[in-house]
Amino acid sequence: MTQPILQIEQLRVSFRIEGEYYAAVDDVTLAVRPNEVLAIVGESGCGKSALAHAITGLHDPKRTKLEGSVVFAGRNLLSLSSHELNQIRGKSIGMIFQDPLTALNPLMTVGRQIEEGLDYHTTLSASQKRQRTLELLHRVGIPNPQQTYDRYPHELSGGMRQRIMIAMAIASDPVLIVADEPTTALDVTIQTQIMMLLKELQQQLNTGIILITHNLGIVAEMADRVAVMYGGEIVELAEVEELFADPKHPYTRSLLQSMPTRQAHKEKLHVIQGMVPSLAKLPRTGCRFKDRMSWIEASEHEAHPVLREFKPEHWVRCTCYRNFRFPQGAQGEISDGTT
Numbered sequence: 001m002t003q004p005i006l007q008i009e010q011l012r013v014s015f016r017i018e019g020e021y022y023a024a025v026d027d028v029t030l031a032v033r034p035n036e037v038l039a040i041v042g043e044s045g046c047g048k049s050a051l052a053h054a055i056t057g058l059h060d061p062k063r064t065k066l067e068g069s070v071v072f073a074g075r076n077l078l079s080l081s082s083h084e085l086n087q088i089r090g091k092s093i094g095m096i097f098q099d100p101l102t103a104l105n106p107l108m109t110v111g112r113q114i115e116e117g118l119d120y121h122t123t124l125s126a127s128q129k130r131q132r133t134l135e136l137l138h139r140v141g142i143p144n145p146q147q148t149y150d151r152y153p154h155e156l157s158g159g160m161r162q163r164i165m166i167a168m169a170i171a172s173d174p175v176l177i178v179a180d181e182p183t184t185a186l187d188v189t190i191q192t193q194i195m196m197l198l199k200e201l202q203q204q205l206n207t208g209i210i211l212i213t214h215n216l217g218i219v220a221e222m223a224d225r226v227a228v229m230y231g232g233e234i235v236e237l238a239e240v241e242e243l244f245a246d247p248k249h250p251y252t253r254s255l256l257q258s259m260p261t262r263q264a265h266k267e268k269l270h271v272i273q274g275m276v277p278s279l280a281k282l283p284r285t286g287c288r289f290k291d292r293m294s295w296i297e298a299s300e301h302e303a304h305p306v307l308r309e310f311k312p313e314h315w316v317r318c319t320c321y322r323n324f325r326f327p328q329g330a331q332g333e334i335s336d337g338t339t
C-alpha cells in the first residue's frame, strides 16, 4: 500500500473547561492517502474542527492539550515550534476555512494577500510573484484577475472570496489541503461551483484533501473515503460508495437517512433524535452513542468498543450495528426530515 501523506495516531485533543480537561477528539487514528479526498463527517460538536485544528496547529496551547502524533513528511506536527509549523502551513499544507471574510485581512488587497504567502514560502522576485498571483486568480476562476488583484475582501462576493482562499491554499503546490466546511457560508449554487473547482484543482495538482463537512451531498460528490465522527471518536470509516451502499454504525445510518435526496415523496424518515452531548456530559465508557438509542439492549453494545475492519477497507466501532434497528412506534424515533 502507498505511504500515507498524513498519519494521525492516537490523537487526543482536550480542552480545559473550568479547570478540567475534556477530550473533544479521543484516540483518533487515521491516514490520508496521496491524492485522496478524505471526508470527515458528523453533527456539530462531534470534534471535526478540533481534529482539523490539531493538524494545522491552530489550537490555543494555553487551553488545549494535544496527545498522540500527526506525522507529515516524516515529522510529528504536534512537536514542532510555531516557527517550524509556519514553514509547513500555507506551503505543503494549505487551508480553507468556512468563512473567508474572517480569514482574510480586510485591510489588504486580495492580490497582496496571495503574494504574502509567496513572500514567505518562495524566493520569487516581485514581478514573478505578481505574475504567479495573476495566474492563481485565473486558475480559481476569477474573471478579471488584473482588476481583482487590487480589490479588498469586502468588495467581493462570498463565492469570490472563497476562490481567493483557494488560490492562497494552492499557491505553493501543497501536498495536502485541509478544508473545514468550505462552502457552508455560501448559497447552494455557489457551493456546487466551489466544490467542483476544488475537485478539479485536486485532480490537476494531485493534492490530498481532508474535507470537513456535515453536508453528505457534498461528500457523495467529492470524497473517496469517509470517516464518520461521533463524540470525538471515529465510528465508521469506508470508501464512499461502500459507506452509502452499506452503512453499518447506527449513527451513520441515521445521518444518511437525514439526506434530503433520500426523502422519496417526503415519507417519514427514521432519524435518531437528540444531539451530541457537551464535552463534560459525553459518556466516556462504552458506546458513546448508546444514550441516543435507548431501545438497544446494553448487551448488544461492546464494553470497550474499538474500530474493527469487518471487511476490507470498511471499519466500524461497537457491535451494536449487528442487530441494529430503528425503533418501532417508540417516542421520538421518527422525523419528517425537515429539521
Ligand SMILES: Nc1ncnc2c1ncn2[C@@H]1O[C@H](COP(=O)(O)OP(=O)(O)OP(=O)(O)O)[C@@H](O)[C@H]1O
Binding pocket: 015, 016, 017, 024, 042, 043, 044, 045, 046, 047, 048, 049, 050, 051, 063, 214, 277, 278, 279
Ligand atoms: N476552544 C474550546 N474550548 C472548549 N471547548 C471547545 C473548544 N472548541 C471546541 N470545543 C468543544 O469541543 C467539541 C467539539 O467541537 P468541534 O468544533 O471540533 O466540533 P465540530 O464537529 O467541528 O462542530 P461544528 O461543525 O459545529 O464546527 C464541542 O463540544 C465544542 O463545544
